Amino acid sequence: MAYLDTYSGNWSAEKARHLLRRTSFGITPDLVAESVTLGLSATVNKLFEETPLPEPPLKYELDGTGRNEVNDPDVNYGETWVNAPIYPDLPTSQERNRVFRSRNRSLYAWSFLNMQNSGISIREKLTLFWHNHFVSENTNPHREFYYMDILRKNALGNFKELTKQITIDPNMLIYLSGNENQNNAPNENYSRELLELFTIGKGATAGSGDYTYYTEEDVVKIAKVLTGWRARWIRHEDALNAYFTDNRHTKGAKTLSHRFNNTVIAENGDEEYKDVIDLIFQQEECSRFIVRQFYRWFVTAEISDDIETNIIEPLAKTIRDNDYEIAPALKVLLSSEHFYENTYCMIKSPIDLMLSATKSLLFSAPKTTIKLEYDFAYLLYLACTDLEQSIFHHPDVAGWKAYYQEPLFYKTWVNSYTLPKRLAFCKVIVTGGELLIDKRKYRVPPLVPVLLIATKITNAENPNALVTGLASQLFNYEISQDQVDSLKEFLIQGLPDFEWTVEYSDYLANPTDLALRASVENKLRNLIGTMVQMSEFQIM
Incomplete structure (x- = not known):
């Protein structure tokens, strides 16, 4: 029986729970029962259904009810701030920063609400996957939202197209210095991560400045291809859109190394970045690279030679055959005999853990008021941050160590600091009590029914x-x-x-x-x- 043959055993509640836990956040008996009724094939298809995007995050803090609280000049309570000016018109930077922080909290809470309310859908799990793959950080809430919006809109779609959009996303341009990349001073930060972390991987060193899949020369040349793209200051009315400045772009053809068959990237102005990304994706290793990331995210951490031959290679071919649409390959993986053999081998991430302790126990953020709902979701964000998985704030550009650092992988979630907290946080969600996070106490009532x-x-x-x-x-x-x-x-x-x-x-x-x-x-x-x-x- 081949590894990727469709699972042929009895489709039971146990198998449904395994699938739903790995592809969403927390499960309920009703979701499991629905999956059992649907069967394996229909459940997997439902996971990949394109559903309406969630409504944007809301202003949930009650202005004027506390000392030193500032009214957001552009948004009323219960409305979204996403369409408001990115730079609030306030007299002092202190007041403006309070508004920014309030919007940040709204965004982080809203992100947890989306994960908790996702139902039978893989979109939020994949959104988090891409967030950990294309790591980017910015403290401005609007830029954070629109960066994550790109990931969510493309979560089920095309890896190559998503790479193109992220490359000129203002959040990414600022984070990896693309904003500073210009013809008279090329900056290699993004071109290096584009190759090493985002698309093809580094591979073993083959010689001085020469790796298995690219060279240092390629890093330099691709940086030149990407010159000219900029992000505006947040005071600008069009601060959320990148723009191209031709006079900062390195003109002329750029010849890549033997790793890319000495291909010449012709001068193509603001379309040139697409040309070089298309070239990178012509390399078969791109498909293997992303399948390995998916495998560690959904199945297990260790990739043996056997797995490389029987899982990674055929799925990579499926990715290539579908021009880097990811859904066909993931559907094969999640339906396979191999997937249902790899159970109980993954330590839950903090987000998986906290949402297991809420959603799986039929508890969701209270909906009595928007403030109560968002407050509790923000508390989940704080708890996960304390457990070393903070959305929007990765430890570095490589993402969370659990998905790449050998030999520990998922074991990095558990250490002498986090384990007692993991246990205490889970119990408090059920029994009620105090959560101690960053030296501050949060009172949690016993709300699990x-x-x-x-x-x-x-x-x-x-x-x-x-x-x-x-x-x-x-x-x-x-x-x-x-x-x-x-x-x-x-x-x-x-x-x-x-x-x-x-x-x-x-x-x-x-x-x-x-x-x-x-x-x-x-x-x-x-x-x-x-x-x-x-x-x-x-x-x-």
Whole structure:
């Protein structure tokens, strides 16, 4: 049986959970049931459906309600700030910076809301993938939003086209010095990362300034190809669009090295960057390079010679055959026998972990008011940042180490600082309590609906069935009877099983009995709060 043959086993809840966990953020019993009903093929197709883009982020902070709070002059509460002027008209830089920070917080919270509310869709997972692939950083909220908007709009689409758009994105031009790249002082920052990190990879050193897939000479020549592109200062009304200045562009033909068959890039003004990207993508290694990134993101970290031959190479050919449309290759991978053999081998990223502790437990940001909804989502952002996965703020241009740094890969998410916090954060989401983030305490109420969770488990009045049902939902595989017996202690505390059966049955018969309700709820909360601290919950 070939690695990439379509999975032929029974399409079960277990297999559906594996697929949905790897391709989205957190799962619910209803999503799993929907996938089981759809079947493998229809679920994968649904993951790649083009759905409407989310509504843009909103202003959620109540101006004027706190000391020193500044009114955003261009946006009312509950409206989006995305269409407002990028440079607020305010008398002082301090007031302007407060508005910027408020919009930043809105953007970060909104990003988590999109991930949590994604349903059966791979778009948000791929948006985060591209965010980690084309790393770019800027503190201006508008530039951050429009950079991420490019990634989201192209998340399911064409790798080559996305590379072209990102190359002249103002956020990227500023981050990797493209804005400073001009004919009398070429800057090689972006051309180097374009080759090494974004498209083809460096490979082994073959000689002085010569690598497996490009040379230092190519870095210099491609930098010259890219000269002339600029981003305006944020005070300019057109600050969100890059522009080309012909007099800063290096004129004439540029000849690349033997790694690109000494191809000549003809002078082509503001279209020349597209020509060189087309040339880079003619190299077959581009397709292998991106498939390896997808493999580490969706399957597992280690890529053996066997995997290179039987997974990477055929998927790379599929990418090339489809002119760098990514969906056909990813559909093959996510439908394959190989994908369903690689389970429980990935330590959850902080974002996967925190959204598993909310969405998988039927809890989403409260929608009573926009402020409450965004406040809680922003708290998730802060928690993930504290756990060393901060969206919009990568440690460096190579992205998060979990996806490239050998030999640890995903193990980099867990260290002496982050592990206690991972465990504590998960428990607090369930039981309520205080999150300590960057020396500041945040009070979290016990909002996970544990009573509702129990009602969705068949025969929950049986403590064995309850624990195993929860384990299946949270861990996706069976736990040992010893573990079941240990976890039952949170329900019966050394008493016979029927004690829980009687108490839970009494509660179901008398749900308005507040004392009985509180007793059952507390036991469930302690049980689930313990289970999300188990090592089994940390992996997927």
